[in-house]
Structure formats: structure tokens, C-alpha cells
Amino acid sequence: xxxxxxxxxxxxxxxxxxxxxxxxxxxxxxxxxxxxxxxxxxxxxxxxxxxxxxxxxxxxxxxxxxxxxxxxxxxxxxxxxxxxxxxxxxxxxxxxxxxxxxxxxxxxxxxxxxxxxxxxxxxxxxxxxxxxxxxxxxxxxxxxxxxxxxxxxxxxxxxxxxxxxxxxxxxxxxxxxxxxxxxxxxxxxxxxxxxxxxxxxxxxxxxxxxxxxxxxxxxxxxxxxxxxxxxxxxxxxxxxxxxxxxxxxxxxxxxxxxxxxxxxxxxxxxxxxxxxxxxxxxxxxxxxxxxxxxxxxxxxxxxxxxxxxxxxxxxxxxxxxxxxxxxxxxxxxxxxxxxxxxxxxxxxxxxxxxxxxxxxxxxxxxxxxxxxxxxxxxxxxxxxxxxxxxxxxxxxxxxxxxxxxxxxxxxxxxxxxxxxxxxxxxxxxxxxxxxxxxxxxxxxxxxxxxxxxxxxxxxxxxxxxxxxxxxxxxxxxxxxxxxxxxxxxxxxxxxxxxxxxxxxxxxxxxxxxxxxxxxxxxxxxxxxxxxxxxxxxxxxxxxxxxxxxxxxxxxxxxxxxxxxxxxxxxxxxxxxxxxxxxxxxxxxxxxxxxxxxxxxxxxxxxxxxxxxxxxxxxxxxxxxxxxxxxxxxxxxxxxxxxxxxxxxxxxxxxxxxxxxxxxxxxxxxxxxxxxxxxxxxxxxxxxxxxxxxxxxxxxxxxxxxxxxxxxxxxxxxxxxxxxxxxxxxxxxxxxxxxxxxxxxxxxxxxxxxxxxxxxx
Amino acid sequence: xxxxxxxxxxxxxxxxxxxxxxxxxxxxxxxxxxxxxxxxxxxxxxxxxxxxxxxxxxxxxxxxxxxxxxxxxxxxxxxxxxxxxxxxxxxxxxxxxxxxxxxxxxxxxxxxxxxxxxxxxxxxxxxxxxxxxxxxxxxxxxxxxxxxxxxxxxxxxx
Numbered sequence: 062x063x064x065x066x067x068x069x070x071x072x073x074x075x076x077x078x079x080x081x082x083x084x085x086x087x088x089x090x091x092x093x094x095x096x097x098x099x100x101x102x103x104x105x106x107x108x109x110x111x112x113x114x115x116x117x118x119x120x121x122x123x124x125x126x127x128x129x130x131x132x133x134x135x136x137x138x139x140x141x142x143x144x145x146x147x148x149x150x151x152x153x154x155x156x157x158x159x160x161x162x163x164x165x166x167x168x169x170x171x172x173x174x175x176x177x178x179x180x181x182x183x184x185x186x187x188x189x190x191x192x193x194x195x196x197x198x199x200x201x202x203x204x205x206x207x208x209x210x211x212x213x214x215x216x217x218x219x220x221x222x223x224x225x226x227x228x229x230x231x232x233x234x235x236x237x238x239x240x241x242x243x244x245x246x247x248x249x250x251x252x253x254x255x256x257x258x259x260x261x262x263x264x265x266x267x268x269x270x271x272x273x274x275x276x277x278x279x280x281x282x283x284x285x286x287x288x289x290x291x292x293x294x295x296x297x298x299x300x301x302x303x304x305x306x307x308x309x310x311x312x313x314x315x316x317x318x319x320x321x322x323x324x325x326x327x328x329x330x331x332x333x334x335x336x337x338x339x340x341x342x343x344x345x346x347x348x349x350x351x352x353x354x355x356x357x358x359x360x361x362x363x364x365x366x367x368x369x370x371x372x373x374x375x376x377x378x379x380x381x382x383x384x385x386x387x388x389x390x391x392x393x394x395x396x397x398x399x400x401x402x403x404x405x406x407x408x409x410x411x412x413x414x415x416x417x418x419x420x421x422x423x424x425x426x427x428x429x430x431x432x433x434x435x436x437x438x439x440x441x442x443x444x445x446x447x448x449x450x451x452x453x454x455x456x457x458x459x460x461x462x463x464x465x466x467x468x469x470x471x472x473x474x475x476x477x478x479x480x481x482x483x484x485x486x487x488x489x490x491x492x493x494x495x496x497x498x499x500x501x502x503x504x505x506x507x508x509x510x511x512x513x514x515x516x517x518x519x520x521x522x523x524x525x526x527x528x529x530x531x532x533x534x535x536x537x538x539x540x541x542x543x544x545x546x547x548x549x550x551x552x553x554x555x556x557x558x559x560x561x562x563x564x565x566x567x568x569x570x571x572x573x574x575x576x577x578x579x580x581x582x583x584x585x586x587x588x589x590x591x592x593x594x595x596x597x598x599x600x601x602x603x604x605x606x607x608x609x610x611x612x613x614x615x616x617x618x619x620x621x622x623x624x625x626x627x628x629x630x631x632x633x634x635x636x637x638x639x640x641x642x643x644x645x646x647x648x649x650x651x652x653x654x655x656x657x658x659x660x661x662x663x664x665x666x667x668x669x670x671x672x673x674x675x676x677x678x679x680x681x682x683x684x685x686x687x688x689x690x691x692x693x694x695x696x697x698x699x700x701x702x703x704x705x706x707x708x709x710x711x712x713x714x715x716x717x718x719x720x721x722x723x724x725x726x727x728x729x730x731x732x733x734x735x736x737x738x739x740x741x742x743x744x745x746x747x748x749x750x751x752x753x754x755x756x757x758x759x760x761x762x763x764x765x766x767x768x769x770x771x772x773x774x775x776x777x778x779x780x781x782x783x784x785x786x787x788x789x790x791x792x793x794x795x796x797x798x799x800x801x802x803x804x805x806x807x808x809x810x811x812x813x814x815x816x817x818x819x820x821x
Numbered sequence: 822x823x824x825x826x827x828x829x830x831x832x833x834x835x836x837x838x839x840x841x842x843x844x845x846x847x848x849x850x851x852x853x854x855x856x857x858x859x860x861x862x863x864x865x866x867x868x869x870x871x872x873x874x875x876x877x878x879x880x881x882x883x884x885x886x887x888x889x890x891x892x893x894x895x896x897x898x899x900x901x902x903x904x905x906x907x908x909x910x911x912x913x914x915x916x917x918x919x920x921x922x923x924x925x926x927x928x929x930x931x932x933x934x935x936x937x938x939x940x941x942x943x944x945x946x947x948x949x950x951x952x953x954x955x956x957x958x959x960x961x962x963x964x965x966x967x968x969x970x971x972x973x974x975x976x977x978x979x
Contacts, residue, residue: 079916082924083908083931085858085898092857252959254862254870254925304860304925305959337863543923543960711919711965718962719922745867745957753950753963 067625069556070773073711076548077562078302078541087302090258090274091334098260099128101320101333102179104169104186105343106161109412109738110195110208113159113168113188120185121171126178129323129331130186132169133158136322139288143280143312144383146515150220152211153378155288155318161190162210162377163414164738165343170319172331195412197738199351199372202411210377210410219379219408224390226462227401232366236357238441243353244430246805248346248374248733249726251419252750253542255304256340261320262330269325270297273317276306276542277581280514282572284313285321296321300570303542307723308418309345310542311583312380341743345417346733348385349374352430354393362444362452366401369393371427375408376415382408384513385416385423388506391464391671392427392784395504396472397435397453412738418583420723421783424505429805432501432788437801446500446792447480447679455504455677457766465669469776471703471764472502472677478762483681483699492796495686499792502679505781506672507771508586510665518578519662521590525554525598526658527606529649531627531642533558536568538579539591544779545712546587552709553592553772557599559624560641576660585777588708589674590663592772597661605657609647610639665770674768674776678702680785683757684793688816691809693729693794695757702782703764706774710763716779717761724786725757726750732806827891831856832900840887847871847882850897858898858928862957869956872929873897879936881955898928901935911935911973918969922960930956934970942975 081087118130133156142151157168169186173179196202196210202217209215233239259273269289275281278298286293303310316333324331335344351372357365371389375382390404439446454472461467479500480486488498508520524536535554541547551565568574579591607622610629614637616622621632628638648657665673683697698721707713730749734741742748767774791802800815824839831854838853845864850856850873859882862870866884873882874896901909908916911934921927930953937944937952944952949970950963958966971977 073919075916075919076921078924079921080908080912082921082927083898083912083915084902085856085928087924088857089860089925091861092851094852094855252957254868254923254957254959255860256862302924304862305923307959337865337868543925545922715919715922715961715965718964719958719960720962722962723959744865745863746865750957750959752955752957753953753967756950756963759962759964 069552069562070706070708071710073709074548074552074562076545077551078547089255089302089304090260090272093260093272093301095260095262095330098330098332099172099174099327100176100179101170101172101323101331102176102183103167103316103319103333104183106157106164106166106168108161108190108192109164110193111161111190112193113157113161114191115189116169117187118169120187121182124178124182124185126174127171127182128329129172129327130169130182131319131322132156137290141284141288141313142379143381144379144513146513150379150383155315163412165339165414166377167315170323172323172327195738197411197413197735199374199409202409210412214410217410219375219410220383220386222387222390222406224402224404224464227366229366229368229401229403232401233355233357236365237360238358238438239355240434240438240441241353241355242434242437242803243351244433244803245351246349246426246429248349248416248735249731250341250344250346250733250748251307251309253305253307253309256335256337257310257314257316258332258334259317259320260330260332261324263324263328268295268297269321270299271317271321272299272301274303275300275310276303276540276583277311278540278570278572279538279578279581280311281313281317285317288318289321297573300540306542306582307420308422308583311418311581337745338743341733341748342740343414345380345415347419348382348416348426350389350426352426354430354434356434356438358438358442362442362449364397364399364453367394367399368403371406373406373408374411374413374416376411376413378415380415381418382416385418388423389427392424393431395461395675396455396502398455398459413735414740420780422584424503424781424784425727425787428501428503428784429788432785433791436792436795447476447485450502451476465671465675467675468770469674469705469766469768470677471766474764475677475679475701475703478701478764479679479681479699482701482760482762483683485681495688495797497684497793497796499682499684499789499796500679501785501788501792502677503781503784504675504677505777506584507589507674507676507777508672509584510668510672511670514580516578516580519664521579521594521663522576522660523591523594523598524576524658524660525602526656527602527645529642529646531640532564532566533560534566534568535595536575537591538569538572538575539587540570540582542582544582544716546591548712549588549708550591550595553595554599557596557624558641559629560627585780588775589771592775593663594661596772597663598659599661601659601661602657605648606644609644609651613639613647668770673770676702676704676777676781678782678785680789682786682789682793684790684797686794686797686812691812693790693807695725695790698757698759700759700761700782701764703766704778705766705768705771705776707763707765708773708775713763713778717782718759720779720782721759721786722751722756724783725755728787728790728805729807825888827888829890829895830893831895832897842886842888844887845883846873846885846887846890849887850882856897856899860925860928862925869933870926870929872932872956874932874936879933898931901931909935911938911970914969914972918965918972920961920965920969926956926958930958930966938973944974946971
């Protein structure tokens with residue numbers, strides 16, 4: 062007989078760090094102040110493209126209180142980037158050597174007794190530039206005879222990525238309807254609330270300790286070591302609390318290098334904090350992409366084939382662009398069964414500030430194009446947009462040839478449920494002018510399997526120690542940047558060991574203390590990968606403890622043993638358990654006092670090229686458009702999503718609600734406005750993220766599937782949701798006004814132009 | 822720039838400090854008094870992370886000069902809880918409602934909410950959204966924050 066014990070899976074346990082955060086006690090990087098600490102500032106390029114002919118730092122050095130000035134001439138010009146697997150893609154140096162490639166490119170750094178002095182010294186650095194012509198759009202960069210951003214790439218193409226399966230020509234020629242559309246998306250900022258900051262210190266033994274606002278402490282350790290010319294173990298990276306990242310804090314940044322270098326140079330700790338103006342003007346951003354998509358359908362709505370070309374405006378450097386270039390190809394054919402597919406992604410250098418990873422990582426762009434085109438197809442075929450999707454929806458067990466196998470998929474249920482939840486059929490039939498419902502779907506990854514960082518360690522690791530007082534300690538480099546892994550991982554361990562979350566102590570965010578390694582927070586990898594590592598460690602611990610229990614209880618070998626309620630017991634005799642603490646004591650005694658500890662690992666293997674698991678969802682936007690002003694008001698959002706087992710519903714809801722805020726901005730109000738490589742809106746007054754008043758009412762529902770590759774059946778939650786909102790709103794605007802948005806964001810003036818044209 | 826002596830009463834404690842006239846209240850709270858619970862997210866008064874109460878009124882401490890606060894009462898996130906072992910009810914509500922993710926906007930959100938509830942204990946959801954209109958959050962979509970504050974109004978309590 063099975064005994065159902067209390068489970069922590071699916072419980073909305075509050076975050077262990079919430080009290081520290083709500084009382085102001087939680088320490089973020091800029092909150093750190095060390096004895097004798099210096100403050101740094103950066104000199105950035107005012108030109109989008111120029112040779113540096115001469116740098117004179119003498120006036121800056123002479124300023125009272127200045128302790129160190131460095132330029133690209135003073136430090137080794139080591140190229141770095143996250144793509145260690147392909148060194149040719151590592152195209153960035155911390156400080157410019159002879160050339161600047163974007164407005165904001167870092168040229169020099171100063172450390173001084175306070176920030177004001179450092180900033181004044183930066184102004185005293187004299188640089189002689191020879192300006193060069195620049196390229197600021199994909200079209201300009203690809204034009205014949207365009208100036209080259211990097212000498213090694215005269216055509217301004219950094220790389221191309223291809224995906225190809227099935228016979229696309231035949232598939233499209235056999236189609237009853239073929240659509241070809243070009244869509245473009247705009248640059249937006251992560252606007253993590255905590256601006257980046259770093260503190261670096263040389264320790265007494267010569268090791269460098271770096272506290273930094275990052276989502277990937279391991280990458281920072283490795284790349285910093287390489288750029289400084291030291292061994293990885295000579296660098297210790299500590300991740301304090303991090304105020305959001307959303308993909309924007311997953312690369313080595315010039316200030317981390319500069320603070321470290323100047324700390325070594327001066328023998329004093331150095332802090333550099335980046336202000337919001339720099340964040341918006343020069344910080345990483347979501348790739349603007351031009352996507353051309355050709356898709357064929359049979360009369361009944363069946364997709365026959367699809368061909369997609371994506372041209373990414375990467376800005377001046379690669380950053381995470383090579384990954385985005387590949388992923389856009391995957392996200393363009395992950396929702397529906399596409400028997401024949403061809404993709405080409407082209408990563409184009411321009412003299413814009415470099416783009417990087419941002420929540421959804423290629424999917425918001427790919428799905429804006431793909432889902433808008435599905436809606437256009439539905440109209441052309443005379444099929445309801447939800448019905449058209451149901452006819453093509455991916456299902457559990459489907460394969461994307463050579464790329465991935467979909468091991469769990471609730472898309473069909475999501476579509477059916479969102480139809481009911483939004484009252485789709487009735488509302489569509491009865492909508493008045495200026496009102497509309499729109500739909501879009503998403504699919505997303507649970508971490509990446511491709512080892513572009515070329516790590517020689519497991520992708521995720523977790524060490525578990527259990528103590529003879531009945532508590533445990535979990536040590537992992539998995540990086541909480543706000544999403545809640547410091548809650549979910551202890552929750553998983555507590556479930557495994559039958560303890561309470563408050564019985565688990567967590568040590569995290571320190572490359573010197575945590576097991577090697579964890580690739581950090583990106584691509585929604587942490588719950589699945591670090592969660593599996595925690596379970597692996599827990600299993601090893603339980604193997605030790607269960608031996609003792611078996612012996613002590615004299616159990617027949619056929620008995621199953623379980624942990625629960627702070628005890629360990631035979632499953633068939635739950636009442637006769639031994640307290641966890643006692644079991645640990647006995648296990649230690651049996652081992653002559655040696656503590657009980659184990660390390661668990663996870664590396665995805667034999668699961669294709671993209672991800673071990675895929676989540677899905679469908680979202681409906683309810684929109685009112687003011688036909689006189691073109692202003693779009695979102696009156697409601699309806700979301701149904703499949704994230705596998707919901708480990709902590711409150712945490713999942715938080716992800717969903719936050720994704721609607723970010724994506725509402727992406728659709729309607731947020732845009733880094735560019736002019737010849739210059740970002741024009743560099744304050745949060747001019748770059749408008751939605752505030753509490755802007756948020757639409759929202760209803761959501763979870764469709765539970767069980768993901769066999771995930772911990773307790775869980776997979777990604779919250780990142781994929783950043784994708785359907787913009788196309789759902791754009792579709793609703795189309796239904797309300799007839800305006801079909803091909804270029805994000807949706808602007809009132811374009812809606813009005815459309816209405817004017819139609820009236821004439 | 823000549824320093825001036827200012828006296829700040831922060832969370833009930835009096836501090837006499839020599840400050841340059843161009844230093845902001847946020848800088849002095851964080852750097853001189855080491856009250857780093859007050860966060861700085863933009864330095865231009867747009868994000869609200871640095872919100873503190875000056876004589877009971879919410880201000881962006883990044884736009885307030887320390888010398889403007891001379892001889893006045895400042896309340897920061899560190900001074901909201903009744904004791905070191907107890908939370909203010911707004912703080913407790915934030916924890917219980919899951920209104921905190923990265924936590925960087927949290928101190929400012931709590932200060933704005935405390936001010937609203939002291940002035941309007943029966944605030945409606947609309948009032949709360951208005952009051953928090955100057956506090957940006959990028960993680961939560963505000964839903965659980967508004968829910969937490971709503972739970973502290975007299976409408977929700979017997």
C-alpha cells in the first residue's frame with residue numbers, strides 16, 4: 062500500500078531571503094564598503110566608430126586623490142567572450158586599444174579616493190580620435206562597400222547559423238497558401254533595478270576576491286582570470302544579492318576587469334558602480350532583428366513547411382549573439398509541427414551598442430514574427446486562430462529532426478483552456494469597433510545543452526551535508542538573481558530528505574566555497590539542472606542513511622525506505638520511523654565519525670542540441686484602442702501555461718506577473734531610441750517601463766504536465782512567458798483596428814495612419 | 822566645496838555630520854551612516870528605490886540634498902520595524918504575499934506603502950496603484966505588491 066506523506070512540492074513556501082530584503086539587511090554589491098577602498102569610474106567613447114590616435118592621462122593622474130589610471134595601452138589586450146568553444150568569436154577587450162566601435166565603448170578607468178574625484182579625473186583624460194564612418198542598421202552594414210566594424214569581417218557578418226530538414230521547396234510548392242512576411246523588432250533594455258556594480262580586493266595571499274552583480278559567477282571567474290593572466294583558482298568571485306539580471310548580467314564586463322586590475326595595481330580595494338544613464342546608453346540590450354518568414358499551409362490549416370531568415374543587429378561585439386542567432390532558428394519552429402524547415406540566421410556587426418541575452422533570448426523576436434504570421438494565415442484560411450494552432454500544435458513525443466525531442470507538452474490543453482478562460486468565441490463574435498482579442502503562444506527551453514562556454518566541469522553541482530542535529534546544508538553556485546533559486550533548491554532538498562525548508566542552510570554565490578561548477582542563471586536552466594544536481598546529491602546521502610535504517614529496523618530487503626516528517630521509515634510502516642538526526646548520528650558512528658556529505662551533478666546528455674525540456678503556453682490579450690488617438694489600452698490578459706510540475710505556485714505566479722510587465726513594455730512603451738549609434742533616451746523618465754497603474758488585470762491558469770527530465774517533473778517557468786504578450790497585443794490591435802503591426806513597438810501614430818488610410 | 826555640519830534625526834537617532842553641500846541624502850545615508858537598505862536605482866528620481874520618509878513624507882533621497890534634511894526627521898527601511906525581531910505589518914505582508922523577488926525595489930516600495938497606510942488606512946487598490954506609481958519594479962508585475970499592501974488596509978482587516 063502506498064502511503065501519501067505530506068509533500069513540499071506544490072507548496073507556496075515564502076522565500077528564505079525575504080525578511081533580509083524587506084528590512085534592508087540584504088547586501089547588494091554597491092552596499093559593500095571595505096576599509097581603505099577606492100572608487101572607480103570609466104571613460105567611454107563619445108564616437109560610434111573612430112581610431113584612437115593618442116590618449117593623454119597626465120592631467121587626470123595629477124589630480125589630487127587619483128590613485129590609478131589605466132587605458133588599453135597599460136593592460137594586456139586579451140580578447141574575451143562567453144563563446145570559449147570558438148575563440149574566433151571572442152572579439153572584445155576590456156579597454157579599447159586602438160579603436161572604438163560604439164558610443165560608450167570603454168577606453169580608460171580611474172580609481173580615486175571617492176567617486177566624485179574619479180569622475181572628475183575621467184573628464185581630464187584627453188583622447189585624440191580619428192572618426193570613421195559607421196554602420197547603424199543591418200541594411201547599412203550589409204551594403205556593398207560598407208565600412209567594416211571589425212577588420213576580420215569585411216562584410217560585417219560575424220557568423221551565420223543554419224538549420225535544415227525536410228524538403229522545403231516541395232513543401233511550399235504543395236501548399237494551398239503561402240505567406241511571406243518581414244517583421245522587425247526594436248532594442249529594449251533589461252532595466253534590472255540594480256545597476257551593475259563591482260568591488261575587487263587583493264587578499265593577503267595574493268588571491269583576488271571580486272564581489273559583483275552577476276548572474277554567472279563562474280564565467281566571471283574564468284574570463285577574469287584569463288584577461289588578468291592568472292589561474293582560475295587565483296580569482297574568487299562572490300555574488301552578493303543581485304537586483305535582477307534578465308540576461309543582462311551574464312558576461313564579463315569591462316568594469317569587473319578594471320576594478321580587479323586597479324585593485325592589484327594599488328593594493329587597495331576598488332569599487333565601480335555603473336549609473337543608470339550608462340546602463341541605458343551603453344548597456345547590453347535585446348537584439349533588434351529583421352525576420353523574413355515564408356510559410357505554407359494546406360487548405361485545412363496544416364503547415365507544410367517554413368523558411369525563415371533572421372538578421373540580427375548585434376552591435377559592435379558578439380557577446381551572446383552567436384547563441385541568439387541559433388536559438389531564433391529553433392524558436393521559429395518549436396511550437397508547431399513543421400515537416401520541412403530551413404533557417405538561416407545572420408549575425409551582423411554594427412556600430413550600435415552591443416546587444417546581449419535578454420529574457421526569452423531570441424524567442425520574443427522569433428515568436429513575434431511567427432505568431433503574427435500564424436494570425437495572418439488564420440485570417441487568409443478563414444480558420445479561427447486558436448483552431449489553426451490546435452491543428453498544428455506540438456505534442457508530447459514529437460521530434461524536431463536533429464534538434465530536439467519534446468518530452469512533455471501541454472500546448473493543446475493550454476489553447477483549449479485559454480479559449481474558455483478568455484471567453485474567446487463569444488467575445489470575438491461580439492466585439493465593438495476599437496475592441497479586439499488577440500492570441501499568441503510560446504514554447505521555451507529549460508536550459509541549454511550546447512557547451513559554448515566549453516566548461517570542463519558539470520553544468521550544475523550541489524553539495525549536501527547532513528548534520529547530527531537533523532539539519533542539512535546545501536552548497537551550490539546556482540545564482541539567485543531574484544528569480545528564487547535560493548528558495549526552490551532548498552525546497553527540493555527538503556522534500557528529498559523529509560525535512561522542512563527552514564532545516565536547510567544554504568551556502569551559495571562563492572566560487573571558492575561552492576562545488577565546481579554551475580553555469581549560472583540563463584535560459585531558464587536553474588530549476589531543472591541545479592534541481593537535478595540537488596536530487597543527485599540527496600540520493601547519495603539517502604543511500605548512506607538508508608543502510609543504517611535498514612539495519613536498525615531489521616527490514617526485509619523488499620522494503621522501500623522513505624524520508625518524511627523529519628524521520629526515515631519503511632514505507633509500509635510510516636509510524637515506526639527513526640528521527641533524521643538519530644539516523645545521521647548512527648551513520649556517522651558507522652563511519653568512525655566521518656561527516657555524511659555528498660556532491661551531486663547534472664550535465665544534459667543525449668537530449669539533442671537545444672534543451673532537455675520544453676515548456677509551452679498560450680496567452681490572450683483583450684485590447685481597447687482609442688480610435689481618435691491610437692492609444693492602446695490592454696484591458697486584460699489571459700494566460701494558460703505548461704511548466705511541468707509547479708514546484709512553488711507563488712514563485713511561478715510571480716514570474717508570470719513580472720513577464721507581463723516586461724512584455725507589455727516591449728509591445729507598447731519601451732524602446733531605446735537610436736540615432737546614428739547614439740541612444741537618445743537614457744533616463745527612466747524617457748525610457749518608460751510600465752508602473753503599477755499601467756498593469757492590466759490578469760487571469761492565469763497552469764496546465765500541469767510531468768516532465769520526465771525535470772526535478773519532480775518541473776521545467777521552465779517565466780521566461781517563455783516574456784514572448785507571447787507582444788504578438789497577442791499586436792493581434793488584438795489588428796482585430797480592433799485592422800492595423801497589422803510588422804515593426805515593434807506598436808505605436809499610436811501608425812495605428813492612426815492606418816485608420817486614416819482606410820477612411821480615405 | 823566647503824563642508825557643512827548637518828544634524829539628521831534618522832530612525833530616532835541624532836547624527837551630526839560634516840557633509841559637502843552637493844551630497845544627496847541617499848549618499849549620506851548609505852555611505853556615511855551605512856544605512857544601505859535605501860537603494861539607488863537611477864539617481865534621477867525616476868525609480869523610487871531610494872524613497873525615505875522626510876518628516877513623514879516620502880521623498881526621493883537621491884534628489885534631496887543632505888543639507889535640506891538638516892534638523893529634520895528621516896525614516897528609512899531600517900527604522901520601520903517595531904523591533905529587531907519583529908516586522909512592520911507591511912513588511913510581513915510583503916514576505917507572506919511573495920511580493921519580493923530581487924528585492925531591490927522593496928525598501929522603496931515599503932516606504933511608500935507605509936506612508937500611504939498611515940495617511941489612508943482604508944486605501945483602495947486604485948489608491949495603492951497611484952501611490953506606488955513612482956516606484957518601479959521589474960520582477961513582480963506589481964500584482965503581489967499591491968496585494969500585500971491591500972491586505973494591510975482597514976478594508977481587509979476586521
